[in-house]
Amino acid sequence: MNFLLINxxxxxxxxxTTFFIFKTTSLISVVALTGAFTLLCSAIYVNLDAxxxxxxxxxxxxxxxxxxMVMAAAKLPEGKKNKLINLFxxxxxxxxxxxxxxxxxxxxxxLGDPNAPIHLHVVPEYLKESKxxxxxxxxxxxxxxxxxGFDTLGxxxxxxxxxxxxxALLTSxxxxxxxxxxxxxxxx
Amino acid sequence: MRDKISSSxxxxxxxxxxxxxxxxxxxxxxxxxxxxxxGGFQAxxxxxxxxxxxxxxxxxxxxxxLVPIMINRYLMCVGVLxxxxxxxxxxxxxxxxxxxxxxxxDPSTGQHIGIILVELGVGITVATVMIALYHSFASxxxxxx
Numbered sequence: 001m002n003f004l005l006i007n008x009x010x011x012x013x014x015x016x017t018t019f020f021i022f023k024t025t026s027l028i029s030v031v032a033l034t035g036a037f038t039l040l041c042s043a044i045y046v047n048l049d050a051x052x053x054x055x056x057x058x059x060x061x062x063x064x065x066x067x068x069m070v071m072a073a074a075k076l077p078e079g080k081k082n083k084l085i086n087l088f089x090x091x092x093x094x095x096x097x098x099x100x101x102x103x104x105x106x107x108x109x110x111l112g113d114p115n116a117p118i119h120l121h122v123v124p125e126y127l128k129e130s131k132x133x134x135x136x137x138x139x140x141x142x143x144x145x146x147x148x149g150f151d152t153l154g155x156x157x158x159x160x161x162x163x164x165x166x167x168a169l170l171t172s173x174x175x176x177x178x179x180x181x182x183x184x185x186x187x188x
Numbered sequence: 189m190r191d192k193i194s195s196s197x198x199x200x201x202x203x204x205x206x207x208x209x210x211x212x213x214x215x216x217x218x219x220x221x222x223x224x225x226x227g228g229f230q231a232x233x234x235x236x237x238x239x240x241x242x243x244x245x246x247x248x249x250x251x252x253x254l255v256p257i258m259i260n261r262y263l264m265c266v267g268v269l270x271x272x273x274x275x276x277x278x279x280x281x282x283x284x285x286x287x288x289x290x291x292x293x294d295p296s297t298g299q300h301i302g303i304i305l306v307e308l309g310v311g312i313t314v315a316t317v318m319i320a321l322y323h324s325f326a327s328x329x330x331x332x333x
Binding site for chain 2: 051052054055056059060063064067068071072075133134135136137138140141142144145146149150152153155156157159160162163164166167169170171
């Protein structure tokens with residue numbers, strides 16, 4: 001009962017936050033509200049007992065990415081407000097995507113159903129083996145670093161590559177990009 | 189922006205007090221990831237948050253003296269190489285790539301060693317990439333004026 005009440009409360013807060021994200025026009029408040037949104041998401045994950053996911057969401061989603069978005073927003077010039085000319089295509093798109101999602105949700109197994117396909121494939125083996133063999137209580141760490149070591153290596157390389165890309169794009173004193181910028185501006 | 193030091197004494201005092209506990213918490217998350225929630229990704233982000241807080245409050249140039257840009261870039265590579273290197277070592281010890289069982293005479297201890305080293309690699313890469321992202325964003329457009 002408590003579980004349902006807390007979930008209902010958090011999801012209604014999520015809806016309120018989403019409404020204000022749509023309503024506000026200032027870039028900084030959108031960034032702040034998005035941070036609040038991900039923090040609420042991590043509270044929902046805690047309520048669902050997914051502590052590792054919640055921790056990641058709180059640290060990455062509402063921590064670092066909010067800081068980086070604030071930095072990016074501070075660098076942007078004051079923009080003009082664009083009028084929304086034709087809302088019809090976006091409304092059609094939003095309604096059809098939500099219909100698809102509702103149909104999918106209706107076909108999902110119930111929350112915590114022990115006979116759901118995801119709990120019957122490799123998970124029982126992992127749970128049994130990591131207790132007897134690894135002697136490491138956190139199964140998530142076992143799966144992340146050992147069973148799925150290749151995936152985590154790939155993720156690390158993705159983060160590394162993203163960092164390299166941002167450094168290459170935003171660091172101005174490499175490749176003498178400064179002079180090229182000025183030449184291009186003069187031509188225009 | 190680069191040399192602007194925050195005028196408010198509250199911010200600088202609070203960030204000085206918070207700096208060390210944030211890093212300690214990051215290390216706790218890093219090395220306690222086997223027993224509680226957490227691991228390399230979260231720990232890297234938390235440690236990076238401490239350095240980002242420092243350079244937000246005391247200015248970018250002081251942050252650059254704390255973590256020099258080139259060292260930060262080398263550490264980005266060190267993290268990935270540490271992860272991939274564990275795999276190479278396990279090949280050299282007649283195992284498969286990223287097979288931690290062969291890292292020690294006891295397979296269970298080998299898994300422990302492998303997981304800790306791999307998570308350390310992830311943590312180093314994530315922390316340094318986040319610091320590099322912040323520095324790139326914060327210093328963007330300053331030299332062009």
